[in-house]
Amino acid sequence: MVAQKFLVDLNKPLVCQVGHLGDAYDEWVHQPIVTKQGPRFFHNGFLEFFTQTPWWVIPTVWVPIASWFIATSVKLGLPSNHAPPLALLGIFVWTLAEYTLHRFLFHVQTKSYWGNTLHYLLHGCHHKHPMDSYRLVFPPVAAAVLALPIWSLVKLVSTPSTAPALFGGILLGYVAYDCTHYYLHHGQPKSDMPRNLKKYHLNHHYRQWNYGFGITSPLWDKVFGTVPPPTSKADAKSR
Structure with a gap:
């Protein structure tokens, strides 16, 4: 007797469901639903509130913090003219x-209940609902959790x-990343670049999700060989 595959009910909160998809999760999460209305994550309204972040929260929270870090270097004896180059390096x-x-983290492949659930919260929700404007940037608490090991390093x-100063530059880079990411989904650029x-980036979402991992720049895709190939080659490789 063949076990029936789990089906996600999009009319119910999703976070408690996606873990049951098992090894079908990876295929499911990369079949985008292109609507501006995002799904509900939790029954609990308090938890639901903290899953939604407007884009402007990112610069509002992190630019002052980044500036404080850079100023701290100067207070600790770094010559003031050395701070901008270090921030640029960051x-x-x-x-x-x-x-x-x-x-390697946002596109890790999972099949366990908790692996699927955590991945959905981290990045899978964005691939499933790429136009959900309130779940496109990182909530500050989640960003802080990722920032702590970077600060330690x-x-x-x-x-x-x-x-x-170096870490302050990294934070400014993060702000540029999240704001750019939002713009790439919801902005209407007029110039070529x-x-x-x-x-x-939209090719990464709708055609070749396992290529094109750079958001603000394709630089590291070029270095590590993950620039999206021509569509015909990519299709042939996936067969």
């Missing part, structure tokens, strides 16, 4: 972190006076 470091997190490889970047 922004560059973020682009690698952005690529690494997106490729920066302190490990930097001096006490340079670490805050943002228009091409939007096309590049």
Whole structure:
């Protein structure tokens, strides 16, 4: 007797359901539903509130924090003219972190109940409902959890006076990433560069999700060989 596959009821809160999909989760989550109205995550209204974040919360929260970190380096003895280059280096470091997190964490393949559930909360919901504007950027608490190990690593490889400025730059890079990501989904770019970047990212969502992990830039896709191939080649490879 063949077991019946679990079917997700889109009219009910999703978080408690997706774990039951098992090894069918990966295929399900990469079949996008393109509507601006997002799904309900939880029955509990309090939990539901904290799953929704307007895009403007990101710069409002993190730009002052990033500025404080950079200013802290100067207070600790870093020459003030050294702070901007270190912050720029931090922004560059973020682009690698952005690529690494997106490729290896956000697109980890899972099939267990808790693996599917956690992945859906982390990134799967965005691929399933890519136009949900309130679940496109990271809630500050979730971003802080990811930022803590990065801060620990920066302190490990930097001096006490340079670490805050470098980390402040990483935070600014993150702000640029999340705001750019929102714009690529909801903005209407007029010039070639943002228009091409939007096309590049939407290809990742709607055609070749296992390529094109760079959001603010395709730089690291080029370095690590994950630039989306021509459609015909990608189709042939997937067969």
